[in-house]
Amino acid sequence: MNRKETVVTAARPNPNIVYSIQLLRGLAAMLVLVRHTAKFAYPGHAFPVGQAGVDIFFAISGIVIYLTSRKLSWHVFVRRRLARIVPLYWLATTLALLAVLAAGGTGVTHGTATVLNTVGSFLFIPTFDGDGRPFPLIVAGWTLNFEMYFYAICAMVLATPLRSHFTRFVSAIIVAGVMLGCVLFCGNGDQPGWAPLYLLLPITLEFVGGMLLAHAWTRGVRTPLWLNLSLVVAAIGWLALAPSSEPYTPFRPIGWGIPALAIVWAAFASEERIPFARFRFGLLLGDSSYALYLIHPIALAAWVVVLRKLPVKLPSSLAAVLAIVGCVVAGILVHLIVEKWLVRIASRLLGLRRPPSPACMESTETAR
Template sequence: MRNRLYELDGLRLLAALCVVFFHYTFSGWAGGHSPVVFQAESVWSKYGYLGVDLFFMISGFVVLMSAWGRTPREFAVSRVIRLYPAYWVGIAVTTLVTVTLGAGVFSVSFGQVLANLTMFQAVPDVANVDVVYWTLWAEMRFYLLILVFAWIGMTRGRVLAGLWAWLGLTLAVEAGVLPPMIDLVVQSEFAHYFIAGMALFMLYKFGPSKQVLVLVPLCLGNAVYRAIGYATAVGERYSVEYSPVVIALVVMALFAVMTLVALRVTAPLAMPWLATAGALTYPLYLLHAHVGFIVFERIGGAVDKYVLLFGLIAVMCAAAYAVHRFVERPLAPALKRVMAPRRQPAVLVRGFGMAR
């Protein structure tokens, strides 16, 4: 634990809270899922969806760090243990609240739930039980690429070559040189964040290099370009305008902060208690959206909106801690024993060679 980057835990929770505020004070009522309007707050909270962009960059950094030196099997097992227990609880809670309280707001079917349990519901084009699950499909495709790296064998040269190839494919897709189907793997909409996060891990692990010093700014340029285009689409969906300048400044700030982490400048800010903050992030992200919208719909007219807003966030954080404490922590070692049982150590038997 002494080498854990606690500041990344803090950044993960910050990113999650940005998304929570985006949903509760902007997209909920702007999208017709909540009667409680936060007009003044939405001026800034409408940019909260950029917390997902930070998530993706942190994921590029942390997942490569986690996979380095592991076998493909070890990496796959670690991802299953990390993702699925909290995800299954999130589906169960969201489904229960939707069925019991969500009539007229959301609906869910048995087949939809079954498909969502796999986390691959996007393959047969089954709707997500909760809107936030779309990012998990992006993460799963990223993990498959990391699995390829683990299978090939990770070295500094191979990873950097892979990052250049991925960025090249991203630009080729954007230019229309490659067919759109290739984008299922390339993920040109967000590839620059994953690539930059991985490149910054290389900076953290091996120190500065010319390749990283070129690769990260190229990713930044493409990130700004795509983020402004994405903001236009979000603005059309909710009938609001986004400032290209603000979008560009936020994206540049994300890159700057992650670069400072890679350069170990933020090390003095790393506090062990931030590990708990980081542990809340994933279950908080999974639980907050549809459940929160339904709560706003059912009691929004009877409670002061700010009391409801901050009370709901506090409840969601408490629920996230409960999922971490009573689901993720107990199930992780059990799942690991099932998926990767320990082999009995080889014992030397005199005269008969090795026995187990």
């Protein structure tokens, strides 16, 4: 065994797992969690860089779909995505709806809910809430609407002869949608009157960016470690200097998407040379990232209620740290106890031989 083979084996004990991507999932979820915690603890100083966690998630989504799904039949692809995404999201949305009803129609973290907003939340369709804001019952769920849009385009391509050029045609459709969105947005003051049009925003280009990174990676493209480290440093500087980017800002891919893609590539291209598999807690956090992402708004809202009832007022920094730790523990427990169980049940109901795993970049044969 030569030196290169030894390094690859040591860095990737399981060749079906891309460990760098798992760690990035955990990082992305933590960035979003810290961002939202800061909004509660330090109003007006809310760690805006944390928003880049979403852009990292979108890039990772493009990578995962390229590595695991571009050769699946369209119906297997759809069933796998539904089993992986829908059960926990519906559970979290149901909990949010119950909280809204208990509060007399006021959302857990925003505005007021409507019937249309509730239905759209469960169906992953952007709708306006009672205050005219384009967010589902769980505000963080706005990203899931974009995920499902991306999956719908992928499924459509897989269902046609265009599947032999999957990446090319998925990218073309998304780019065409963005171009149409630019025309519609410019003619409507950057605020569409029909909420689903938000899906045509340029942020969807980050999925394309992720697929292109995976395309290059599978063809053996790698960059040296010194360049990867330089990319991370430059990306952090870019994010620190970039203007705040709200969820539906048209120029978000420039301010947040480009540095997010740089961070993702830096880790991805170092997969065989850095033993990411040794970071066990980080990998567990990556496995739990979806649960943490969905559950943390509910956990934070509950923590605010607890703080108000405490006989003493905790310092903001201590309250924030306790909230972050509590959300991480809750996310891991929900992943291990609830999410895995729900995914197994959904996979069985949908006729999948194996439940989809967040950790495994499975071949098309084992994925069926």
